[in-house]
Structures are given as structure tokens and as C-alpha cells.
Amino acid sequence: MSISLNGSVGRGEFERTLKFSVADGEVLAVTGPNGSGKSTIIHTIAGLVPLRSGHLESDDAIWDVPDSQQWVAPENRTCAVVFQDLRLFPHMNVIANVSYGLRAHGVSKDEAHSRSTAVLARVGMSSFETRRPSELSGGERQRVALARALVVEPRVLLLDEPLSAVDVVSRAALRELLPEVLGSFAGATILVTHDQDDLEAIATRSLGLF
Amino acid sequence: MKSQRVSPALKVVAFIAAIFVALPLLSIFVRVPWSDLGEMLSQKSTREALLISLQTSIIAATISCIFGVPLAWFLARSSTKWLSVLRVICITPMVLPPVVGGIALLTAFGRRGILGQYLYDWFNVSLPFTRTAVVMAQVFVAMPFLVLAVEAAFRQSDRGLEEAARTMGASPSRVFFTIALPAARPAIIAGLALAWARSLGEFGASITFAGSFPGRTQTLPMAVYELVSVDYRLSLVLSLVLVFISVGVLAAMRDRWMAGR
Numbered sequence: 001m002s003i004s005l006n007g008s009v010g011r012g013e014f015e016r017t018l019k020f021s022v023a024d025g026e027v028l029a030v031t032g033p034n035g036s037g038k039s040t041i042i043h044t045i046a047g048l049v050p051l052r053s054g055h056l057e058s059d060d061a062i063w064d065v066p067d068s069q070q071w072v073a074p075e076n077r078t079c080a081v082v083f084q085d086l087r088l089f090p091h092m093n094v095i096a097n098v099s100y101g102l103r104a105h106g107v108s109k110d111e112a113h114s115r116s117t118a119v120l121a122r123v124g125m126s127s128f129e130t131r132r133p134s135e136l137s138g139g140e141r142q143r144v145a146l147a148r149a150l151v152v153e154p155r156v157l158l159l160d161e162p163l164s165a166v167d168v169v170s171r172a173a174l175r176e177l178l179p180e181v182l183g184s185f186a187g188a189t190i191l192v193t194h195d196q197d198d199l200e201a202i203a204t205r206s207l208g209l210f
Numbered sequence: 211m212k213s214q215r216v217s218p219a220l221k222v223v224a225f226i227a228a229i230f231v232a233l234p235l236l237s238i239f240v241r242v243p244w245s246d247l248g249e250m251l252s253q254k255s256t257r258e259a260l261l262i263s264l265q266t267s268i269i270a271a272t273i274s275c276i277f278g279v280p281l282a283w284f285l286a287r288s289s290t291k292w293l294s295v296l297r298v299i300c301i302t303p304m305v306l307p308p309v310v311g312g313i314a315l316l317t318a319f320g321r322r323g324i325l326g327q328y329l330y331d332w333f334n335v336s337l338p339f340t341r342t343a344v345v346m347a348q349v350f351v352a353m354p355f356l357v358l359a360v361e362a363a364f365r366q367s368d369r370g371l372e373e374a375a376r377t378m379g380a381s382p383s384r385v386f387f388t389i390a391l392p393a394a395r396p397a398i399i400a401g402l403a404l405a406w407a408r409s410l411g412e413f414g415a416s417i418t419f420a421g422s423f424p425g426r427t428q429t430l431p432m433a434v435y436e437l438v439s440v441d442y443r444l445s446l447v448l449s450l451v452l453v454f455i456s457v458g459v460l461a462a463m464r465d466r467w468m469a470g471r
Binding site for chain 2: 046047048073074075076077079080081083085087089090091100101104105148152
């Protein structure tokens, strides 16, 4: 077991009661139509939105238990997020975006740089290090966002609609790249998607939200 | 724009309004003793007032920035219920008559002031009528301009980027310095320019709290005021300097204030 959630997420009519746990090496796909509260699950696990009730824990710590007021801040959770809208830092180039998390964790500048370079190579973005996000295509930005999440070697990787913001050609390329990258990822992955093809190409297990 | 025709009557009124502002400014240019300009600018009293003005206004703008930016951040992001009260207090100096600001500073920091009496009794520090008092008066009136400009930028900045930085392991203070601050940079520069221009022009609060002692606390606007009845030509020259600086600030910020209007 690497991460487990048993409780309710979201507020009002978007509130959902969920129960799942994801082990290392597994890719759980959470599926459901747009507006079914899928992103809220990602944001809750990452600590950007509080859990309504229940338990959220990873194997190293309890992250969120509202009843006993236990809560771990986002920066102290061993998870990494690829946001649906990517959220690359516009004022930093690609390598600075990717090494940001390592620097925040206290990794030295040189080590952060070399580890970021290695991860960028894995997603095929080696020659883009000094570009700004605004100078990249949608598919290229998606790869940078993926590299930025992988570089910190999280225990849990959270992917929010990782193929929604890219054109058809990049989507095909990414659909090949993602299983390859996730195959060598040691932790647990939670993937949120509304796309049946993503599910078949990437997930090992799925959970439907309706 | 060609498509928006302005009626002749409105044109006349608009013209009168523009002339009303332009004529006094142009009059300074017409009446300034251009032939003696160099000599008058190099006079000791002129140089002193100019230097005191530059020194105090630059220090005041810097202090306004160092303290005003965190205040703007707090106003933009805190959720305390006292926020609206705090915001009103913080920007009151913008609408307060400056002379009242000077009285307020005296009441707080004067020798018998609420805080000033202890500064004097315990540390033998007396703030009024010193150059420090000039800077304090300038910060008091100028900082709100910076706070307002920067707070607006912080409010408009992308919270999603800050959240992303948190999930990447950045502490709230790291998020502030690496994400929020760079995003607000244009507003901070604009706020600095505004605060500096306001400090340079400060008169009412400074003359009340710091007095107008040549060579010690007398800034350019104070010198202009005192010279009007003594040496009108010299006061014109000093006014010209202040007009140039004001126009310079406007020109430097034209993109911010005049773009897309």
C-alpha cells in the first residue's frame, strides 16, 4: 500500500464518497464525465483542498483526517502533481521549472541541474532546457510538466487529464511515452481522465465516478 | 478614434479644461530666468535642498517598498475579518490632508507623543525636526500608493502557480519570493516610482513634523514655498526642477497609464 483514501471529497452537490488504495507500481485511473469532481480528488490528495471527512494516508504518514484535525501541508506530502492546466512557471525556463522542486527540497544547484537534465532526456525534451514555457507547443509543455513531477521522485504521482491539453499528434506520442515513463516509476500513480483510450493505454485498474 | 465624433460644444469645454492645466505649467517655462539658470542651480542653498530632497525621497521610497510589499501581500492573502478595517487605515494617508498627517506624526512620535515620550525618556531620542522626521513623513504619505498598486497585482496573480509551487515542496515564504514577487515585479516598479514621486513632492506633513530648516530638513518643495516671497525667480527655477522630475516619472510609466486607453 502506498496511498489510501477512504472518505468524502468536494463540497455540496460535488461531494463524493470514495474508498481506494493504490500500491507501488499501480496506475489507478479515476474516470467520469467532466464536472464529476475528478480534479478535486487530485487537489485533495495534494493538500490544496481539505478532505471533507474520513482518512487520507500514505504509507509514510497520515495526510488528512479532519475528525482528529490531522493535516500535512502540501509541501510536506511526498506526492507530485501534473495539473490539468499544467501551471508551468512562465517567468522561468524549462530547466528552472523542472529543478524548482529539487531546489525547494534543499538539493544543491549542481545536483538539481544534473537530475533535471536526466529527467528531461527521459521525456525527450533535452534540447529545450533554456526555452520559456510560452515558446513551447502544448505537447512539449505537457512533457515538461511530467518531468517536473517525476524529478522529485515522489511516492505518489497525480496526473490530472494528462492528455487533454494537446493536439492529436502529440497525444499519440504521449500515449506511447506515458506507459514507458510510468513503467520505470517506482511509486503509485493516480490518473484522472474522461477518455476511455487513456484508460486502456495507461491504467492498471480503474474507478468510475458517476 | 475617427468613428467617435465629439460635438463642437464639448470640444470647447474640453479645450478649456486642458488649457487650465497646461497654462500654469507652461508659464513656469516662459518665466524661468533661463540665462541665469546654471548659476542659480549651483547656489549652495539650492544644491542643499535638492540633495536633501533626493536623499530623503530615495530612502523613503526604499522603506515604503521594503515594508509596503509584505503589507500588500498580507492585505491580498490574509482572511482575517479585520482586513477591510486594516486596508482603510493603511490607505487613509492618501486622502488625508498632509498637514493633518504631520500633526498625527507629532502626536505619535513628538517629544510628548504617545510613543515619542518613551523614545525621549528612555533613549534620549527626539525625532521631530530632524532629517529622519522628513523621511518618516514621506513614508507616511507615500507608502499607501505602493501598497495599493502592489496589492492589486497580488490579487490578480495566478493562485494556481502558487499552489503548484507548494505541491513541489516550496514553503509559503519560498512561494512568495520565487513565484508571487516576480509576477508582481511590474507593479512593484510602478509603485516605487509613484511612492518616490509622492515623497519628492511631500510638503504638508514634512513641514509640520520636520520643519523647514535650510541644510537640515528643508526639501525642494519647502524651499520653493519659502522663496516665493523672498526670491521669486529662484523659486521658479526650483519649481522647474520639480516639473521636470514629475514629467520624467510620467514618461517612464506611460506604458502603464496610457496604454490601451
